[in-house]
Amino acid sequence: MHSNRESYQLCHRLTRYLVEQHGFGAYAMESGFVAGWPADDWVSGGQGRPGHVLARCMTSLMGPWTEMRGPLEWMRQHNLDAARPVGSYGIDLSGSNISPLPGLDEMPKAPAVTSIDRLGANTVRVTWKPAADQPDQVL
Known part of the structure; x- marks a missing residue:
């Protein structure tokens, strides 16, 4: 889906539909x-x-494509009053794609999961303890 206007437009329309x-x-x-x-x-x-x-927060040569602006602006507008906001996430390794370490260095300390209980077919309860230096941490 790189370097193809129609693919980006399809992705935007599909995203809106699914959300x-x-x-x-x-x-x-x-x-x-x-x-x-x-x-x-x-x-x-x-x-x-x-x-x-677009210029600084997207890799894989997607930032220069003006078609990427539409989905981001739509998500921002949608999130202003959405009961269920939509997030935007990168799923590739960072930087030169050689090492995940730069990304790991930037990650906050994760809370310690103490238990996971299945309450139903689509529901689980996760009990966790915040990281010691982040007592107000939430998942």
């Missing part, structure tokens, strides 16, 4: 995992301009 009609809450794209965090922050109402997000 609006079926309650999907994630837009995962072939972009750097760590680079995707500022894009998710922006679609969630964070500061910045869409041009900056």
Whole structure:
């Protein structure tokens, strides 16, 4: 789906359909995992301009494509008053794709999961303990 206007447009339309009609809450794209965090922050109402997000927060040569602006702007607008906001996530290794270490260095300490209980076919309860230096941490 690289370097093809129609593919990006199809992806945007499919995303809108899945979010609006079926309650999907994630837009995962072939972009750097760590680079995707500022894009998710922006679609969630964070500061910045869409041009900056496209230029700095997307890898795999997707940022220069103006067709990528539509999905990001739509997600940001959707999230303003959505009962179920949609997030934007990169799913590739960061940087040069040689090592995941730069991404791991940027990750906050994860809470320790103490138990996972299945309550029903589609429901689980996760009990966890926050990281010692982040007592207010939530999942």
